[in-house]
Amino acid sequence: MNTNLTTDRPTFVTHLECSMTGERYEADQLHNLSRVGRPLLVRYDLDGVKAAVSRDTIAARETDLWRWRELLPVRKSASIVSLGEIETPLVPIPASGGANVLVKDEGRLPTGSFKARGLVMAVAMARELGVTRIAMPTNGNAGAALAAYASRCGIETIILAPQETPEINIREMALQGARVYRVNGQIDDCGAIVGKGAAEGRWFDFSTLKEPYRIEGKKTMGLELAAQMGWELPDAIFYPTGGGTGLIGMWKAFDELEKLGWIGAKRPRMFAVQATGCAPIVRAFEKGVDHAERWENAATVAAGIRVPRAVGDFLILRAVRESGGTALAVDDDAILAAVDACAKRDGVLICPEGGATLAAYRKALGEGLVDAEERVILFNCATGLKYPMPAAGEMLDRNAEIDLASL
Numbered sequence: 001m002n003t004n005l006t007t008d009r010p011t012f013v014t015h016l017e018c019s020m021t022g023e024r025y026e027a028d029q030l031h032n033l034s035r036v037g038r039p040l041l042v043r044y045d046l047d048g049v050k051a052a053v054s055r056d057t058i059a060a061r062e063t064d065l066w067r068w069r070e071l072l073p074v075r076k077s078a079s080i081v082s083l084g085e086i087e088t089p090l091v092p093i094p095a096s097g098g099a100n101v102l103v104k105d106e107g108r109l110p111t112g113s114f115k116a117r118g119l120v121m122a123v124a125m126a127r128e129l130g131v132t133r134i135a136m137p138t139n140g141n142a143g144a145a146l147a148a149y150a151s152r153c154g155i156e157t158i159i160l161a162p163q164e165t166p167e168i169n170i171r172e173m174a175l176q177g178a179r180v181y182r183v184n185g186q187i188d189d190c191g192a193i194v195g196k197g198a199a200e201g202r203w204f205d206f207s208t209l210k211e212p213y214r215i216e217g218k219k220t221m222g223l224e225l226a227a228q229m230g231w232e233l234p235d236a237i238f239y240p241t242g243g244g245t246g247l248i249g250m251w252k253a254f255d256e257l258e259k260l261g262w263i264g265a266k267r268p269r270m271f272a273v274q275a276t277g278c279a280p281i282v283r284a285f286e287k288g289v290d291h292a293e294r295w296e297n298a299a300t301v302a303a304g305i306r307v308p309r310a311v312g313d314f315l316i317l318r319a320v321r322e323s324g325g326t327a328l329a330v331d332d333d334a335i336l337a338a339v340d341a342c343a344k345r346d347g348v349l350i351c352p353e354g355g356a357t358l359a360a361y362r363k364a365l366g367e368g369l370v371d372a373e374e375r376v377i378l379f380n381c382a383t384g385l386k387y388p389m390p391a392a393g394e395m396l397d398r399n400a401e402i403d404l405a406s407l
């Protein structure tokens with residue numbers, strides 16, 4: 001029995017806040033974006049949290065996502081639909097990465113990606129606040145996580161995916177009970193359709209950062225990293241950036257942990273990694289601007305970061321700049337070469353988005369942006385098993401002479 005799920009613990013959400021203007025919004029009510037069309041952030045009574053738990057209390061609990069209950073928005077345990085949100089391991093990749101490189105392997109989570117962190121939280125809150133039908137645009141993994149959690153508790157889901165979404169993701173969503181459609185466009189084109197239906201009152205809009213609770217789920221990556229590393233954050237984090245939920249969430253986590261006095265002021269340099277075929281954040285970073293223009297004709301094998309436009313662009317850019325990190329783009333050849341090297345040499349089958357972080361790390365090392373002595377975390381956000389792999393498996397005829405020496 002996981003006591004993180006069976007014990008109701010005190011909760012500390014005080015309100016929500018517009019990430020752009022700071023305008024205050026009530027907790028315990030359904031919200032999408034703020035009045036100015038930007039993400040809402042959940043705020044907590046951190047003094048209350050500090051009085052209620054210590055980091056040692058949390059460290060002594062079962063090591064899953066729900067050990068962080070006091071720093072999460074869900075009020076009632078009964079709202080939680082759990083599929084086993086484990087703490088993901090930090091796996092060394094000495095051959096393809098280096099002696100000080102660890103991969104946080106998020107592919108071990110339910111539905112095979114870290115989208116489970118965001119969606120388990122968002123679905124619990126939707127359930128707590130009485131939502132019965134949800135629609136979402138997705139490049140694959142978010143839709144799969146939504147389908148699994150929502151179907152399990154009887155919430156209807158309508159999911160729109162770009163035409164080129166891999167077949168396996170489409171079928172996975174359908175098998176997990178979603179109504180899935182392909183759209184001849186990119187993820188933001190799918191999002192426009194979802195937004196139109198939401199405006200007509202047909203469903204609740206679950207687009208990235210358009211509801212406030214996915215960030216809180218993704219925040220647990222930062223909380224977890226701190227605990228796993230003995231409350232001392234790494235020197236650099238490489239994060240494959242699409243909508244940026246995870247990067248924004250981790251940055252928020254570090255801030256909350258420092259306010260609690262559980263970590264010091266030291267922060268990792270945040271590296272936002274994109275593909276050269278879709279790099280709006282990198283372009284905005286290099287131009288020194290706060291908002292990113294839409295990336296036209298987006299194309300990359302790393303579907304999770306094929307996001308032409310991010311509603312939280314300024315939050316991603318702010319976190320990267322405050323951290324002293326940078327935004328980097330790598331091309332598909334480098335991404336696939338990194339996946340290949342990590343699988344062949346370290347036995348870790350990462351996804352293309354994870355490959356992008358490894359390729360970006362190698363690039364940053366070459367450019368002197370990071371030192372080989374520094375402690376670095378690369379995010380592998382999904383299991384490589386969900387992605388197309390190079391063809392292999394030449395046929396052997398067992399009835400003919402087999403030249404064993406040639407095998």
Ligand SMILES: *Cc1c(COP(=O)(O)O)cnc(C)c1O
Nearest residue numbers: 141242243244245246304353381
């Ligand atoms: C969604 C996704 C990303 C991007 O995550 P964000 O936090 O939305 O930027 C990266 N990799 C994979 C595998 C994903 O599914």
